[in-house]
Amino acid sequence: MNIDVCNDLGIEYPLFAFSHCRDVVAAVSRAGGMGVLGVSRHSAAELAVDLAWIKTECRGRPFGVDLIFPSTAVPPAVDDTALPAEQVRFVRELVGRFEVPPPADTDSARLYSAHKLTTDNFVELAEVSLAADISLLVSALGSPPASVAQAARSQGVRLGALVGSPRHAEKQVEAGMDILIAQGHEAGGHVGKISSMVLVPQVVDVAGGRPVLAAGGIADGRQMAAAMALGAQGVWLGSVWLTTPESDLQPGLVRRLLAATSADTVVSRSYSGKPARLLRTPWVDAWEGRGAPAALPTPLQGQLVRDAMTSAVEHGIDDVLGTPVGQVVGMMNRQETCAGIVNRIMAEFVDAGERVAGLLSA
Amino acid sequence: MNIDVCNDLGIEYPLFAFSHCRDVVAAVSRAGGMGVLGVSRHSAAELAVDLAWIKTECRGRPFGVDLIFPSTAVPPAVDDTALPAEQVRFVRELVGRFEVPPPADTDSARLYSAHKLTTDNFVELAEVSLAADISLLVSALGSPPASVAQAARSQGVRLGALVGSPRHAEKQVEAGMDILIAQGHEAGGHVGKISSMVLVPQVVDVAGGRPVLAAGGIADGRQMAAAMALGAQGVWLGSVWLTTPESDLQPGLVRRLLAATSADTVVSRSYSGKPARLLRTPWVDAWEGRGAPAALPTPLQGQLVRDAMTSAVEHGIDDVLGTPVGQVVGMMNRQETCAGIVNRIMAEFVDAGERVAGLLSA
Structure with a gap:
């Protein structure tokens, strides 16, 4: 043009x-x-x-x-042991609720960019x-x-x-x-x-x-x-x-995106500490629900949820596995x-x- | 066309x-x-x-x-005395903070549509x-x-x-x-x-x-x-x-709308009990702030704030006086x-x- x-x-x-x-x-x-x-x-x-x-x-x-x-x-990122107790406890509770095993891959420098x-x-x-x-x-x-x-x-x-x-x-x-x-x-x-x-x-x-x-x-x-x-x-x-077939997203997640409507996203700080629009999952809903602690500021929130997210990818845990996506997800109904x-x-x-x-x- | x-x-x-x-x-x-x-x-x-x-x-x-x-x-609307104590107390606190006198006009059937x-x-x-x-x-x-x-x-x-x-x-x-x-x-x-x-x-x-x-x-x-x-x-x-000059909105409110940017609205239940986009005011911010009680369901929230809103109109109390308005308020910069x-x-x-x-x- x-x-x-x-x-x-x-x-x-x-x-x-x-x-x-x-x-x-x-x-x-x-x-x-x-x-x-x-x-x-x-x-x-x-x-x-x-x-x-x-x-x-x-x-x-x-x-x-x-x-x-x-x-x-x-x-700056902090040592894992310095993360606030209330949020650490909440993540531990969610990890139990959603049956998330510890991740096999624990190379945090590669898995999470907080340190970078x-x-x-x-x-x-x-x-x-x-x-x-x-x-x-x-x-x-x-x-x-x-x-x-x-x-x-x-x-x-x-x-x-x-x-x-x-x-x-x-x-x-x-x-x-x-x-x-x-x-x-x-x-x-x-x-x-x-x-x-x-x-x-x-x-x-x-x-x-x-x-x-x-x-x-x-x-x-x-x-x-x-x-x-x-x-x-x-x-x-x-x-x-x-x-798309070119995308490297997990196939289970692709299926859920294809089925989602425009009402199935939510803006949440649970991903990175900053407001981000995400696919709604039980994990995100838990962070947005009554009684949930406030998300930590960037980059600590990402550090806090790093292991759970890594494990969700490794094990394909649908309730936890999510992705940032816009409201147009409701118009993404077939693979192209x-x-x-x-x-x-x-x-x-x-x-x-x-x-x-x-x-x-x- | x-x-x-x-x-x-x-x-x-x-x-x-x-x-x-x-x-x-x-x-x-x-x-x-x-x-x-x-x-x-x-x-x-x-x-x-x-x-x-x-x-x-x-x-x-x-x-x-x-x-x-x-x-x-x-x-159905309830008798004023049956409104929940926590929310009644919060409104009383705000009425004190923003120095809102009791309204002169107390014909609730005309002032507020809850009963209708x-x-x-x-x-x-x-x-x-x-x-x-x-x-x-x-x-x-x-x-x-x-x-x-x-x-x-x-x-x-x-x-x-x-x-x-x-x-x-x-x-x-x-x-x-x-x-x-x-x-x-x-x-x-x-x-x-x-x-x-x-x-x-x-x-x-x-x-x-x-x-x-x-x-x-x-x-x-x-x-x-x-x-x-x-x-x-x-x-x-x-x-x-x-x-517009044809509008019957309070002149003080018109001036504030003309000065507002698209960042100066907020979706809040404080107006009616249902999520509504409003001009940001200290009153609305108080309802959205930490420690505020949840807004009551429709029509009770409107009933709860009725007297304060009526008085704000009567006395032109800027911190309380508000209006529903969309994000385009940031593009409304001169009177036409x-x-x-x-x-x-x-x-x-x-x-x-x-x-x-x-x-x-x-």
Whole structure:
């Protein structure tokens, strides 16, 4: 499409795929969109391997990386024995209730990123990314330090940032971001409170002509057309890829996502300590129920539930196994390939756009 | 516009105004949209007077009425002395903290509708409405009894219903509604959890060709174009009228709405006992804060806070005086007339539609 963000990044469609799964990233870039790898638990060496693989698989098409630049406000992880007694007791009770055995794999540094939530670690990962021919470096939290921003600019890499409020968008404009990704309350994972319908046009108004991508609530072409009507130049999708054959999500979880409705998500601090929209599970419901203790601040909550989550993956414990996912989960009702999703959404976008155009002359 | 819902109702623009204020209702109908009077505290006699006034002011243009048909699940109001002690104590504490004197007006039957939340009362109000030449009868809760539905049909009045989930929409289709109003989480007043971007297309999918109006998150023409892209035939706006010169809202409250951002609303049960999106005030924050008791079920919560709310209106107590309002409050930054809003939104809608149409050929 002849739109700034496509021309600038050299992509066919203004459709961005956020995924922790390298297969999804490469598949969407190959299909004409842009895959963006969510980096959370990678070591520098692992990230270099994955990005080299993606580069090969993309066959010259551009791709990106999404990471965080935690502020100094994130407290350091503590020794497990220093976690507060009330919350430790509650997790022990849940582990008993849901019959979660101890995990076989106890390499906490690999299993949980709490110990890596430092600017130093993410600066290293950003440097690995910039060495791997990425075209877009997105910050899901905070802004890149000057050294990273400068290195990115010198090699023509665009900088993007997720924002959840107009105020947040103003800050990221001041920080020099090239692209703003306005993420609404209906999105999966960490979210603010303002819904996409209200957030996107206000972010466009403060973006001063910079491209804005709409994130949250987009799984079909009607929603893409709506996002463009709101003033976005493109769309950023995360949830829809979870149920594709390319995704590495557990098959039991994929089945539950395909069956879930839009009422089956909940915003909870139980995942990371920050409000995140998750698939509802008995585990999450327990944290949101009466009598549950408050979740610990980031990164302690993730550290607190690390062993239970690891074991749930190892043993496929349905009541505990969950995932961040947006309200669009209610529209994810059959398995499609990544390329199938890209092509379907673009076709539906044209249909919806023509329908709106038809109203103007009617 | 040549669109079913306009042709069927005989209106120029598919833009509906929900308001408790008869001046707003008439002004929007006269401007080519359709005003719909929210009926809550009216007696039958008061409603007859207001609807006769609206009919005259509309000069032949159609208008509608919005009310509720409470199920038997709503418990009856109780004697004030039978309200639970913990909540009564909390209100007494807040009344002290915010220096709220006793209200001068203590006619509870007029001040608060708890005592009228019965099907019998609303059947009578529906009959008064049908006798007053309305074109649309909307239910914000429940469906009209068969006698009301039949009377409406026999005189060509269309039946509409607000829905907050796809499941809810299915029920209202089964109940024979002609028009579904899909109200997203970002809306003001009583809301569900699903945002407009995700809700509207799913309601369209279950509506089987019936017109769907999008409600929640709409204050400009980009948002109207987005709603139409999602498959809606029109839009239903409530918040934007609160700050018009036609509105009867307290001037101090209007000033605060004009200054509020989209982050300044909160979903709280403190207003009525059901989750409702409200302007944030110190009063609402107190109810949502740590240590606050749970709000009472409808209609007891409204009864509990009745005197404080009445006094806040009488004395203009800013910390207590509030209103239901949607997240679009952040886009309501200057005072406009009702007709000015209708004309602006329709012009912006055309601009946004042409922008989307331009993308298709680019």
